[in-house]
Amino acid sequence: MKYLFKYILLAAITVLLPSFVLAQDSEAEQVKKVMVKTTKNFYDILNDKNNNKKIRKQKVLNEVGPLLDFNLMARLALNKKTWKSISKSQRSKFSEIFIARIKKSYLDKLDIFSDIEVVIENSKRVKKNRIEVTALLKTKADTKKLVYKFYQTKKKEWLIYDISIVGVSFLQSYRSQFSAYLKNNSFDDLIKKLKDSSVPID
């Protein structure tokens, strides 16, 4: 009886442990698959000349948008110290302007992608709740490394919170610029500046 119990336990471990480990890997694999599919859809939309530019932009946003956690991006564009020091209304105003701005600047750059090939390479779990998907950006001059950084939300979804190209993090660039700007200017100045210097739409 004692032995039977031992064997059952051993059997359970041998069956469950690998499947647990595999399940962890399969999640990274799943995220990669989503990126491969999204990239394909992205280029399909871009190359579909039946639609005009405006419709293409909207379609791209609908395709890519759900994968990005815009609110978290806005939260992380400022460091903790700044975030604590501003009022609630300033927070929501900043988020609103920042999100609109990054959406617009991304959509205005879609033209660049017609000369670039994006190849999703691999995915890796870097932490329990973080997965990084690496892609190659093949331009005519060279190949650059692109990393999509995913985190797992409380609802167990995987969303992108940062993107880095050749080691330059999108959020880090904003953090650095904002904190440099806020050294000599007030937060309201920043909001005003963000509004004024909005990227022109073509």
Added chain:
Amino acid sequence: MKFFVILLLFISILFANSNSLIEQKKASKIEKKDTLVEENFNEFDDFENEFSENDKLTEEVFDPLYSYNNWMTGVNDYLMINIVEPQAKVYRWVIPEGGRTSVLNAFKNLYFPVNFANNILQTKVENAGNETSRFLLNSTIGILGLFDVADSWFGIKPHVEDFGQTLGYYGAGSGFPVVLPFFGQRNVRDLFGTFADSYIDPIYYNDWRFYNTAEPYWHSVLLKGYEDFNEYSLTPEAYEKLTADSIDLYPFLRDAYEQYRNQLIKE
């Protein structure tokens, strides 16, 4: 009577228990709420930590040439948009893309001594070997490096290293930022690196050397400029598009340059 006493005792215990149970529930609710808040903080802290290292560098950035750098970045920006980009348009029209790619390849091929030496200095022996194969293949089959056959036919990828990276690899800090006219963002470490590399870099003229591409020194600088210009022509309008979102151009480029170089050093 005894029965009643026991019953009463039992009921009181039950109540006492349930009372403490309610209290416990309340407490756990409060506790839960607190941990929830804390969890939120921890969650953001977790993200914050990913940026803290670089945040620190920006916060404490040592930039004694700030005014000059800021000004020079403005000048370079003006030159890029008003001179380089229009010229690149003409250049793109005159020379087909294949030709420009070959020029780029030929320049890259010339970096062999620099790449080789710095791979060795960083004890990346295998990469140094790959660089040697690349140089031999591209210089012969690839016709003086015009075609990167090592990569396209043999799948041997480049491993570009310079002395700035070597210094960084051994823990040297970046010093402070310096913006060069035309060539743009650099830092003291990488400038020193370029200076050291120039002794073996074939494009820079050195009297004592048996291999030289350009005769007087200033021709080398022109060649370097042409190299950058040619590379730029392959990614039309990239500069304008990428800098369009910057809040403040100089800090943006300064930070991006440091992040980029740190990544290269790590790899």
